[in-house]
Amino acid sequence: MHIVIFRALKLGDLLCTVPAFRALRKAFPQARISLLGLPWSASFAERYYCYIDDFIHFPGYPGLPEQPVHIEAINSFFYDMKKSHIDLLLQMQGNGSIVNDMLEQLQPRCIAGFCEPTDKRSGSRSFLEYPNQLHEIQRHLALLQHLHIPHDGTHIDFPLTDADGEELEQLSINLTEPYICIHPGSALISRQWPPELFARIASHFMEKGFTIVLTGSTQEKALTTNINRMLRNRAIDIAGITTLGSLALVLRHASGMISNCTGVSHLGAAMRTKSVVISMDGEPHRWGPLDSTRHKTIDWLKNNNYDNVLATASQLIS
The missing domain is CATH 3.40.50.2000 (Glycogen Phosphorylase B;)
Structure with a gap:
């Protein structure tokens, strides 16, 4: 089983998602779990090898401010991702207003994540209306709970080497x-x-x-x-x-x-x-x-x- 987590953000954002990474690994110990993120987070994924098996470089997308957008790189990225046979794509980027339609184009077998109340996905078994008032850690654990995946604590662990x-x-x-x-x-x-x-x-x-x-x-x-x-x-x-x-x-x-x-x-x-x-x-x-x-x-x-x-x-x- 191949699970891809989309979280193309900075250090604090990823650290706040560690409890969700941990819960996901505990629920799917044999799955291949990939982090789809910004270039810097390759080293982050390597540090958390106990939760994340590999890293996929996200080349950026119009409307996302974290990095410059290169259209040629995006086209190549879409082509490669369609061939990678994703079983579950987890959208942990925000309310999904920009990225949900984009991620659908990667053609995963199943996609789940956050969405806005006006999104057609709202209220489905796979999508959770973005919980604005929750702490960032608890927000992602709420998404997993929505998918019937139990959490394994709210603490952030940081492996030292x-x-x-x-x-x-x-x-x-x-x-x-x-x-x-x-x-x-x-x-x-x-x-x-x-x-x-x-x-x-x-x-x-x-x-x-x-x-x-x-x-x-x-x-x-x-x-x-x-x-x-x-x-x-x-x-x-x-x-x-x-x-x-x-x-x-x-x-x-x-x-x-x-x-x-x-x-x-x-x-x-x-x-x-x-x-x-x-x-x-x-x-x-x-x-x-x-x-x-x-x-x-x-x-x-x-x-x-x-x-x-x-x-x-x-x-x-x-």
Whole structure:
């Protein structure tokens, strides 16, 4: 049996789908399960080899903003997918308004997923009306439940490898415990907590004896450099030099993390790192870590009070 999961999105989106991947594998232990996604997620599929057998590169499609669209690549992709004999294609991309008709053209034996209330598929045995109010993790488990596939917990697991440890070792970072990770970046600038507030809270914890470790991608290096300048270069800035696995190890040994509501917040949840997550998009109910004891999500749009963030972080991270 060949099952294909369509999820052509970014890190946080895929981490929130891990519990669904796990449930699917438990329900179909002998199936070949493929992830149809963005190029970067090939390494993600490899890390989760216990749930995902292989990766299929999705070349993009008109209306989807995650990557440029190349029409010739799309035509070749459609041709190859039609020959791959898909038994079940799971649409986990969103409400299906753009992709459902496109996925039908791949000619799977069966297709299931989310749809809008006005979609002709709404109310069928295979399609579930997109549940807007559910957390992203619970949303995909609801789809599986709709298909009579039981879930296997809501926690995010993140397999670590020997290569992750070797990559961290090669960085030769002198991480003095206790330390707190500050991850100030986000995919959109509008979803970033002000840099000066990250610097302010980092300075507070420095005075309490914590080392501050600034994390981020290569694209976020200018942001972390700016924050470190505010801290008179007293923080350890590792933005742009860590891999996903080595960053997970850094988070695993941290006393805590302070970040925007972004993919790394879910990586921290997987590592069981105490965290304060600042939601700048008005959807903390959808994207904040589920464990509200270990992780505190603050809706900045409703309560934009720095002292509240500081008090929450101080109480959580001691």
